[in-house]
Amino acid sequence: MPPRILICSTIVWAHDDVKALLGDIGEIVYVDSPDRKAFLSEFKPGGKYEGTIGIYRENTSASKIGVFDRELIAGLPSSVKWIAHNGAGYDPVDVHACIAKGIYLSNTPGAVDDATATTALYLLISTLRQYARAERSLRELKWKPEGVNKVAHDVTGKTLGILGLGGIGLRLAELVQSFPMRVIYHSRHRNPNAPSYCEYFENVEEMLAQTDVLSVHVPLRQDTVGLVGEKWIRKLKPKSIIINTARGKVIDEEALIKALEDGHLAAAGLDVFPNEPEVNPRFFGFPQVTLLPHMGTENQDSQRKMEVRALMNLKDFLTTGRGKDLVIEYNQHPALLTALQKVKSKL
Structure with a gap:
């Protein structure tokens, strides 16, 4: 047979x-x-x-x-x-x-590197410039959202912290050189294929302290559930942003929401959620947050x-x-x- x-x-x-x-x-x-x-x-x-x-x-x-x-x-x-x-x-x-x-x-x-990295790039740009918020305002026939210029930022010159510099993280690092952004990263080990513009931090908390936008690219395993929790979120610079295109359970959702509520985080861009397709409705109350329904690889x-x-x-x-x-x-x-x-x- x-x-x-x-x-x-x-x-x-x-x-x-x-x-x-x-x-x-x-x-x-x-x-x-x-x-x-x-x-x-x-x-x-x-x-x-x-x-x-x-x-x-x-x-x-x-x-x-x-x-x-x-x-x-x-x-x-x-x-x-x-x-x-x-x-x-x-x-x-x-x-x-x-x-x-x-x-x-x-x-x-x-096979997924480019599609997921471009999704992360969109979330990064949208949250810094507040484009998703502006589009929602326009669709409601309200023109520009009031005060958006007081919370939006240029992308150029900001520091991108990448948690997990594998194939997707590397591709995102390449893409943001168009602005450019400073790129720093933490992985379990230094990536030997990382270009010279990617600065390695063995100590994750030292990296977080210098990060304007944190992009999460670690796989979901038993040891990564809730990896980005209260402690790490609070180590980020005040008014920083978190982007997640990995898996929803890698981030402590309650800690993320709390940091958005008290203003420690300026915004978040999320393509993944812990209990998909369910989304915590509390996120809908944050106009500065960009949400996608797990669109990372949704192209033919x-x-x-x-x-x-x-x-x-x-x-x-x-x-x-x-x-x-x-x-x-x-x-x-x-x-x-x-x-x-x-x-x-x-x-």
Whole structure:
């Protein structure tokens, strides 16, 4: 039996690439299970998902079978060795459950860098110049909002603090050189690929103290929930701005709202929220805050790149025993990485 490859959601933009990339490698099966129970039952002997080695999944599949949590991962057969997640953020997949079961998980970094960075750039410009507030005023036939010139600022010359200088943060750093802005950053480690105009701060609080606009670009993991909390927010310069295009739960929402209420923060630009699609209605009372409904990668060019990259991760694994985008948690499990070198001979 050829290895089965499950497509666990609708391929919207790269549907022609599925057969071109994977058709000669294994049997492609599109998941049509109505719910989680039916999905897991099809992996049993004689089921249409029996013998599955690789799974492509995207967040829309959660509407029927739910996220890939510990329960779902536990229900997968031992034949499953690779899950290719379509997305840079992979919090809908329990990576620790995957590691425990010997399943490898990849994501799609790089494919989302430009789209997410330009979203952050929009939020940065909108909050500093108060453009979203001005547009709302015009749509209400009120012309310019009263006093907007007393709260708006030029972008040029301001200091941008980037929390997490990965691919998205680097792209944003490049984009703001058009003004230019001073760019400072904090990551767990200095980024060796950072250009000379990006100043590294090992001490995050020292960086925050010099920041006019903080842009958050860290993944959501157990250790990053509420990472930007009361302490860090209060270390920011008074009247600074926070931009978030990462994940809503990375920021302590209550601490953020409190800082907006008492004026410590001048504004915020948010594309992500802790309980999407729900948005805390208290944000609607801040005219200086720019809000977007998680628009980071909502364009056909980026979404096609993401689909292709996820499919390529499956192809690379099935043909070479490796995948380029294995998520970072596997670096802490050298035995799994060693085992990955031996996978090709068993496929």
